[in-house]
Amino acid sequence: MAKLVSKVYGDALFEEALNKQEVDALFEEVKGLQMILRGNQSLTELLDNPKIVKEEKIGIIKNIFDGRVSDDLMGFLAVIVDKGRQKEIPAICEYFVNAVKEYKKIGVAHVTSAVELNEGQKARLVEKLLNTTQYVEFEMNYQVDPSIIGGMVIRIGDRVVDSSIKTQIYELRRSLLKLQLT
Template structure:
């Protein structure tokens, strides 16, 4: 259900941003809003309090964000709170951000390696990804996983390229275990 709510509201915000040619502005504002929301659990708890009526919740949102975000986002937040969907704000923001990234052809790549990569290696990986995908830009996220032994595991969305030695050893093990000696 939450996924459907985030899609409906996220798509509505995206369509409005396209209509008003404010994709970049709303993109940055929503990213900032999501960070604020995640850092301030008290705000979410306050807005989830059933003892506070909707009008007061909208007043709280207005006091915090009016003049700091665009009128479009301010109105959008008021609608969300009015509909009692404030718990879904993080999911809606995340959906909107992901939708804008796809629209702008910004990929998010998660790269795991056995050791810390040098900046030249990171640049080569990003360049290779730009050459082999439809994306024009990448947000690169690197992590170190010593269990890989060597090689890389690259994940972009639901696609995974696994060239790690760990996986190659596991595949070799599976192949050898299928062999029957006569």
């Protein structure tokens, strides 16, 4: 249900941004809103408190964000709170940001390697990803995991390319176990 809510509201915000040709501006505002919500758990708890009526919650949002965000985003947040969906604001923001990234052809890659990659390796990896995908830019997230022994695991969306030594050893082991000696 939460995924459906974030999709419906996220799509509505994205369509509004497209119609008004304000995708870039709204994209930056929503990313800023995400940072505020992540850094201020008490605000999220306050908005989700059932003892506070909707009108007060909308007033809180106006006090905090009025003049700091566009009227479109301000109105959008008020609608979300009015509909009682304030708990879904982070998921809606995430959906919207991902929709804009897809629209702008910005890929998000999660790269796990056994050792830290140097800048030259990172640059070659980004170049290779740009040449083999439809994306024109990448947001790279690097992680070191010595347990993969060597190679790397690259995840872009729901696609995974696993060239780790750990996986190769596992596949080799499975193949050898399937062999029957006669």
